[in-house]
Amino acid sequence: MKIFVPKETADGETRVAASPDTVKKLIGRGAAIVVEAGAGARSRVTDEAFEAAGATIGSASDAGTADVVLKVRRPAADELSAYKSGAVVIAIMDPYGEDAALKAMADAGILAFAMELMPRITRAQVMDVLSSQANLAGYRAVIDAAHEFDRAFPMMMTAAGTVPAARIFVMGAGVAGLQAIATARRLGAVVTATDVRPAAKEQVESLGAKFIAVEDDEFKAAETAGGYAKEMSKEYQAKQAELVASHIAKQDIVITTALIPGRPAPKLVSAEMVAAMRPGSLLVDLAVERGGNVEGAVAGQIAEVGPARIIGYANVPGRVSASASLLYAKNLSAFLETMLDKESSALKIDFDDELVKATLLTRDGKVVHPNFAKAAAAP
Amino acid sequence: MKIFVPKETADGETRVAASPDTVKKLIGRGAAIVVEAGAGARSRVTDEAFEAAGATIGSASDAGTADVVLKVRRPAADELSAYKSGAVVIAIMDPYGEDAALKAMADAGILAFAMELMPRITRAQVMDVLSSQANLAGYRAVIDAAHEFDRAFPMMMTAAGTVPAARIFVMGAGVAGLQAIATARRLGAVVTATDVRPAAKEQVESLGAKFIAVEDDEFKAAETAGGYAKEMSKEYQAKQAELVASHIAKQDIVITTALIPGRPAPKLVSAEMVAAMRPGSLLVDLAVERGGNVEGAVAGQIAEVGPARIIGYANVPGRVSASASLLYAKNLSAFLETMLDKESSALKIDFDDELVKATLLTRDGKVVHPNFAKAAAAP
Numbered sequence: 001m002k003i004f005v006p007k008e009t010a011d012g013e014t015r016v017a018a019s020p021d022t023v024k025k026l027i028g029r030g031a032a033i034v035v036e037a038g039a040g041a042r043s044r045v046t047d048e049a050f051e052a053a054g055a056t057i058g059s060a061s062d063a064g065t066a067d068v069v070l071k072v073r074r075p076a077a078d079e080l081s082a083y084k085s086g087a088v089v090i091a092i093m094d095p096y097g098e099d100a101a102l103k104a105m106a107d108a109g110i111l112a113f114a115m116e117l118m119p120r121i122t123r124a125q126v127m128d129v130l131s132s133q134a135n136l137a138g139y140r141a142v143i144d145a146a147h148e149f150d151r152a153f154p155m156m157m158t159a160a161g162t163v164p165a166a167r168i169f170v171m172g173a174g175v176a177g178l179q180a181i182a183t184a185r186r187l188g189a190v191v192t193a194t195d196v197r198p199a200a201k202e203q204v205e206s207l208g209a210k211f212i213a214v215e216d217d218e219f220k221a222a223e224t225a226g227g228y229a230k231e232m233s234k235e236y237q238a239k240q241a242e243l244v245a246s247h248i249a250k251q252d253i254v255i256t257t258a259l260i261p262g263r264p265a266p267k268l269v270s271a272e273m274v275a276a277m278r279p280g281s282l283l284v285d286l287a288v289e290r291g292g293n294v295e296g297a298v299a300g301q302i303a304e305v306g307p308a309r310i311i312g313y314a315n316v317p318g319r320v321s322a323s324a325s326l327l328y329a330k331n332l333s334a335f336l337e338t339m340l341d342k343e344s345s346a347l348k349i350d351f352d353d354e355l356v357k358a359t360l361l362t363r364d365g366k367v368v369h370p371n372f373a374k375a376a377a378a379p
Numbered sequence: 380m381k382i383f384v385p386k387e388t389a390d391g392e393t394r395v396a397a398s399p400d401t402v403k404k405l406i407g408r409g410a411a412i413v414v415e416a417g418a419g420a421r422s423r424v425t426d427e428a429f430e431a432a433g434a435t436i437g438s439a440s441d442a443g444t445a446d447v448v449l450k451v452r453r454p455a456a457d458e459l460s461a462y463k464s465g466a467v468v469i470a471i472m473d474p475y476g477e478d479a480a481l482k483a484m485a486d487a488g489i490l491a492f493a494m495e496l497m498p499r500i501t502r503a504q505v506m507d508v509l510s511s512q513a514n515l516a517g518y519r520a521v522i523d524a525a526h527e528f529d530r531a532f533p534m535m536m537t538a539a540g541t542v543p544a545a546r547i548f549v550m551g552a553g554v555a556g557l558q559a560i561a562t563a564r565r566l567g568a569v570v571t572a573t574d575v576r577p578a579a580k581e582q583v584e585s586l587g588a589k590f591i592a593v594e595d596d597e598f599k600a601a602e603t604a605g606g607y608a609k610e611m612s613k614e615y616q617a618k619q620a621e622l623v624a625s626h627i628a629k630q631d632i633v634i635t636t637a638l639i640p641g642r643p644a645p646k647l648v649s650a651e652m653v654a655a656m657r658p659g660s661l662l663v664d665l666a667v668e669r670g671g672n673v674e675g676a677v678a679g680q681i682a683e684v685g686p687a688r689i690i691g692y693a694n695v696p697g698r699v700s701a702s703a704s705l706l707y708a709k710n711l712s713a714f715l716e717t718m719l720d721k722e723s724s725a726l727k728i729d730f731d732d733e734l735v736k737a738t739l740l741t742r743d744g745k746v747v748h749p750n751f752a753k754a755a756a757a758p
Contacts, residue, residue: 014529021540044529126538126539127539128539131537131538131539132537132539135537136531139531139533140531143522143525146522146525146526147523147525147526149699150393150422150701150702151699151701151702152515152519152699152702154518154562156514156515158510158511158514159505159507159510159511160505160511160706160707160709160710160713161400161705161706163702163705163706183533186533186565186567187562187566320529322529322530323529323530323535323542326540327537327539327540328539330540331539334539
């Protein structure tokens with residue numbers, strides 16, 4: 001089995017889909033691995049490091065003889081045309097609303113696996129790219145905010161007076177939000193957070209942040225009902241929105257992290273809320289590539305909007321590329337190992353395995369994933 | 380008494396020498412204060428905020444009628460020509476090796492006070508601009524390093540494996556160094572530090588960092604001898620240099636903070652030491668404007684040198700301008716208040732006061748400070 005790890009071609013993609021560790025591990029399972037020259041350069045992995053782990057350094061043309069291609073991003077058209085029919089290609093495939101791209105992968109005859117569709121079950125935790133990358137995005141959102149901010153985060157009591165702590169509000173307490181809370185707390189900021197799930201209150205508070213919510217009877221009932229409770233009433237949502245709006249006006253920094261798989265990001269911060277902030281305020285929109293949580297956010301830019309600036313960097317995990325690649329590579333190799341025969345180390349895909357069923361997009365020239373097969377088949 | 384606060388004209392100077400707090404306080408002492416329009420814009424103080432505190436918003440031409448000018452940087456030639464003879468001008472004067480500039484201030488007939496010459500005595504702690512600004516520089520050095528670094532600082536134990544903590548070495552454990560240590564520790568880095576004063580070991584360790592030193596009998600004797608012990612022997616210095624060199628080669632990030640008043644910064648990190656670091660390593664040189672602690676550092680730039688990048692930003696306190704201005708303004712107003720008559724609130728300078736003697740550079744057309752009078756008088 002020959003594995004190929006290309007240099008990513010997408011604009012601004014700094015990550016790489018293998019690490020010296022995963023190369024060593026997969027070679028131990030009987031694979032031969034070719035890494036394209038310079039593939040790890042932007043994640044601080046030299047060709048020499050890949051070679052020392054047992055890989056051969058090659059060029060883009062090695063893709064044509066590979067049984068498995070490990071990638072970060074969905075292959076572009078010119079990459080697809082180089083792959084051999086029947087090759088396994090594993091990446092973050094970004095499949096929603098991308099029917100033409102899915103059809104192109106089907107036409108190329110590859111088995112395309114989308115890592116972001118991995119089910120969130122215990123067995124697949126080690127393969128969870130959404131968590132591994134969101135964790136780093138949450139950290140980096142706070143570093144980027146601290147870098148743009150014109151004050152120190154921690155309260156500083158000096159002989160010449162006290163510098164107040166920065167006030168940071170984190171919207172969305174998933175993996176990214178919780179890491180943002182933890183990092184902002186580490187740096188000494190006064191941190192508040194909110195989430196549509198009342199059950200998130202406990203996690204937020206365990207990190208030393210204050211949960212912002214209208215804590216009426218409906219909230220209290222939902223809080224104890226557990227993780228994915230029913231949607232809150234319209235009345236409750238209106239009261240909560242009002243509370244959040246007045247809270248944002250008093251913050252120095254707002255970090256938004258709300259994503260809904262397969263759908264545009266929910267709008268959490270309106271232009272009016274941004275306009276009500278104080279001069280010099282910052283927002284960091286981690287959902288900007290999905291349409292954004294903040295009105296006025298622009299992907300890849302810091303947008304000046306009234307009194308505030310909205311940081312809308314794209315590919316935030318790629319801004320800590322060395323860490324992001326390390327974890328991403330591990331996610332991929334762990335998944336690939338489940339598809340190897342225990343005896344022969346050859347590829348032996350069990351198409352009934354729930355991990356395979358959840359992530360396999362294309363096979364035998366067709367889009368086979370239930371979420372996308374219909375759209376792709378439409379004229 | 381009329382006080383004027385100009386907009387700073389020096390390139391890249393983001394700070395301002397007054398805050399709404401200090402304006403209010405000085406007006407309470409009977410002063411009339413004119414702030415140049417836009418003076419606080421880069422420190423997040425609006426003209427409206429200065430007005431609300433009681434100041435009048437004016438223009439650069441208001442300098443000509445001011446009894447006191449509060450500034451951040453030494454006045455430029457065109458500013459000097461606008462001041463009235465006998466005006467008090469208080470700023471960070473950067474007097475060493477600047478004889479022509481000192482003569483120009485003397486010729487303008489002003490009383491120029493250099494805040495950085497304030498004696499380090501209890502009474503003057505609130506006026507200590509070196510401490511207030513160095514504290515913020517130490518914080519910001521770590522934020523700048525985290526921003527340029529391609530990995531997360533804290534150890535992260537995730538389902539996909541462990542991201543190791545960043546290793547940070549702080550050279551010089553003065554105000555800036557101690558704040559750098561504290562900030563890097565907050566962010567979860569593994570921090571080591573060193574200082575030429577063995578007595579600094581205790582302070583470094585109290586912040587959770589490890590002190591790097593050859594701990595032989597000479598060191599132990601010096602450690603207990605207190606703050607400013609005698610210089611260590613040549614033999615000791617050689618052993619220590621060797622230890623530090625091998626330590627630097629294992630670090631992700633080195634932050635240098637060593638300054639000697641009135642002299643070029645000591646060279647701590649040679650080109651060989653930089654070359655021995657691993658690919659992707661970073662150095663932050665807080666002494667770059669004084670010639671630099673790191674060979675290859677360039678003021679105002681990130682220099683790529685072999686496997687590493689050396690961050691050499693100028694005016695690092697100005698990179699957290701809102702906090703820096705707040706503290707700096709307080710330093711200045713506290714000093715100015717000591718020069719006001721208790722009854723009439725008029726200027727009444729006691730030229731025998733040790734604070735005045737330590738900081739006054741020029742008076743009655745002459746350079747009067749003992750450290751500079753001779754050089755300035757030379758042909």
